[in-house]
Amino acid sequence: MSKSSKNDAYKQHSLLNRAEEAYKLLKKHLDQDNVVRIISHNDADGISAAGVICNAIARENGKFHVTIVPRLKSEVLDKLSHEKYEIFFFCDMGSAWTKRIGQLKGEAIIADHHQTIDSSEEQEGVVHINPHLFGLDGTRDVSGSGVTYLVARLMNHFELAGLAMVGAFGDMQGNGEITGVNQTILQEGLNKGVLELKEGLKISFLNDEPLYKALTYTYLPPLPGISGDLDGSRGFLEKIGLSTDIKFPELSNEEKDHLKEALIQINPEILGKQYMITALKPPLKNIDDYSSIIDACGKNKKYGVGLSICLGDEDESLTKGMELLKKYHEIILKGVSWIKREGSREMDHIQYIYTEDKDIKGFMGTLANISLDIGLINPNKPVLALSRMDPLIKVSGRTTLKITEKGVNLGQAMEQASNSYGGAGGGHTVAAGAVVPRNNQDNFLNLVDDIVKNQLAE
Numbered sequence: 367m368s369k370s371s372k373n374d375a376y377k378q379h380s381l382l383n384r385a386e387e388a389y390k391l392l393k394k395h396l397d398q399d400n401v402v403r404i405i406s407h408n409d410a411d412g413i414s415a416a417g418v419i420c421n422a423i424a425r426e427n428g429k430f431h432v433t434i435v436p437r438l439k440s441e442v443l444d445k446l447s448h449e450k451y452e453i454f455f456f457c458d459m460g461s462a463w464t465k466r467i468g469q470l471k472g473e474a475i476i477a478d479h480h481q482t483i484d485s486s487e488e489q490e491g492v493v494h495i496n497p498h499l500f501g502l503d504g505t506r507d508v509s510g511s512g513v514t515y516l517v518a519r520l521m522n523h524f525e526l527a528g529l530a531m532v533g534a535f536g537d538m539q540g541n542g543e544i545t546g547v548n549q550t551i552l553q554e555g556l557n558k559g560v561l562e563l564k565e566g567l568k569i570s571f572l573n574d575e576p577l578y579k580a581l582t583y584t585y586l587p588p589l590p591g592i593s594g595d596l597d598g599s600r601g602f603l604e605k606i607g608l609s610t611d612i613k614f615p616e617l618s619n620e621e622k623d624h625l626k627e628a629l630i631q632i633n634p635e636i637l638g639k640q641y642m643i644t645a646l647k648p649p650l651k652n653i654d655d656y657s658s659i660i661d662a663c664g665k666n667k668k669y670g671v672g673l674s675i676c677l678g679d680e681d682e683s684l685t686k687g688m689e690l691l692k693k694y695h696e697i698i699l700k701g702v703s704w705i706k707r708e709g710s711r712e713m714d715h716i717q718y719i720y721t722e723d724k725d726i727k728g729f730m731g732t733l734a735n736i737s738l739d740i741g742l743i744n745p746n747k748p749v750l751a752l753s754r755m756d757p758l759i760k761v762s763g764r765t766t767l768k769i770t771e772k773g774v775n776l777g778q779a780m781e782q783a784s785n786s787y788g789g790a791g792g793g794h795t796v797a798a799g800a801v802v803p804r805n806n807q808d809n810f811l812n813l814v815d816d817i818v819k820n821q822l823a824e
C-alpha cells in the first residue's frame with residue numbers, strides 16, 4: 367500500500383467513526399420513537415440522500431418528516447428554529463451553518479460533503495459528518511448521499527449503497543474512475559451482492575428508448591455530432607446501415623457489434639464499466655439512468671416524485687418521473703441548439719452564457735456541463751451560466767478537472783465574488799453556484815475573472 371493510500375485509509379476510518387457517532391445519536395432518538403426531521407437539498411444527490419436516510423428509518427419502523435429545499439439559507443433556519451423536533455438530520459447541506467444548527471431546539475446530524483469556510487468547530491448536540499473535516503475530498507470522492515449512507519450502513523442497510531451511488535452520479539462523480547469513499551461504498555455494495563458491475567455501452571436508457579434517441583441523450587461520454595443532436599444521431603445510424611427507430615435489444619448480435627465498433631471510432635470511452643442495482647429492473651437498474659430520472663424530478667421541482675421513486679414507488683411515481691425526464695431531454699436539446707448557435711461570451715479567464723428563457727433557466731448548470739463536455743464552448747475556461755431571476759441573477763459555475771488541477775477553485779471564487787457584491791455563493795472546485803443582485807452582474811463577472819486569474823497564477 368502506498369503512503370498516500372494508507373493515509374487515505376486512516377482518514378476514511380476517522381470519517382467512519384464520525385458516522386458511527388451520528389448513528390448512535392439517531393438510534394437513541396429512534397428508540398425513543400422520535401420523528402426524525404430531515405432537511406435535504408433539491409438536486410439528484412440531495413433527493414437520493416433523503417432517500418437513503420428515509421429508507422433506513424422506515425426499515426427500522428421509525429418516523430420521519432422530510433423537506434427538500436433549493437438552498438439552506440437563513441430563512442429556512444429561522445423556520446426550523448420554531449420546530450419542536452428532538453432530532454434534525456441535514457443531508458447534502460448544513461456544513462456552512464453548524465452554529466445555527468446547534469441552536470435548534472433538538473439535537474442534529476449534518477451529513478454534508480461541501481467545502482465551507484464555516485467551521486470544524488464542534489457544536490453541542492450536533493454530529494457533523496463531512497469528508498473535508500478529515501482531509502478527504504468531497505468534490506470527487508463522495509457525495510451527500512454517500513455520507514448519509516455511512517450512517518445507514520451501520521443499521522445494516524447495505525442495499526442502500528445503490529442510492530448512495532445514484533447521488534454520486536448525480537453530482538458528476540460517476541464519470542471516469544470511482545475513487546475514495548465512493549470506491550469503498552461501491553466495493554461494499556459489490557461484495558454484498560446488492561450492486562453489479564458490467565462492461566458495456568455507456569448509452570443513456572439503452573434498453574428503453576429507440577436507438578437514435580438513446581444516442582442523442584448520451585452526453586457523457588460525449589459523442590460529438592450525436593450528443594444533443596437528433597439529426598446527427600439519425601444520420602449516424604443511417605450511415606452505418608442501422609434502422610433509427612429500432613431499440614438496442616432488438617438488434618442482432620452482429621448489428622450490436624457493428625454499432626459498438628462505429629461508436630468506439632467516435633469515442634473509445636463509450637465502452638466502459640456500468641453499475642447496476644441488483645434488485646431493480648430498468649429503467650432504475652442502471653445507476654446512471656436512475657440518477658438521470660431523479661435529476662429530472664429535481665430540475666422540474668417535483669421533489670416528492672423523486673423521493674417517492676427512491677422510496678420504492680415503481681408505479682405512479684416512476685411513470686411521472688419518466689415523463690419529467692422526457693420534458694427534461696426536450697429542454698436540454700433546446701438549450702444545446704441555442705448554445706450551438708450563439709456560443710459563450712469570453713472574458714480573459716472565464717466565459718459565460720446568459721438566458722432569460724423561462725424553460726431553460728432551471729437547467730443552466732446542466733447545460734454548462736454539457737457544453738464543456740461535448741465541446742460547444744471553449745474547454746479551457748470555466749463557464750458561468752447566468753439566469754435572470756429579477757431582482758437577482760442566478761449563477762451556476764462549471765469547469766473541468768483539468769482546469770481545477772491548474773489551481774482554479776470555482777467554489778471559492780464565486781463565494782468571494784458574490785459576497786463582495788451583496789450576494790451569496792459557494793460550492794465545489796469544479797461546480798459552484800451563486801446569486802447576485804442584477805445591477806452587480808458585470809462587477810461580479812469581472813471579479814470572478816480576476817480571482818480565477820490569480821488562482822491560475824499561484
Ligand SMILES: [Mn+2]
Pocket residue numbers: 411412458479509510511537
Ligand atoms: Mn451533493
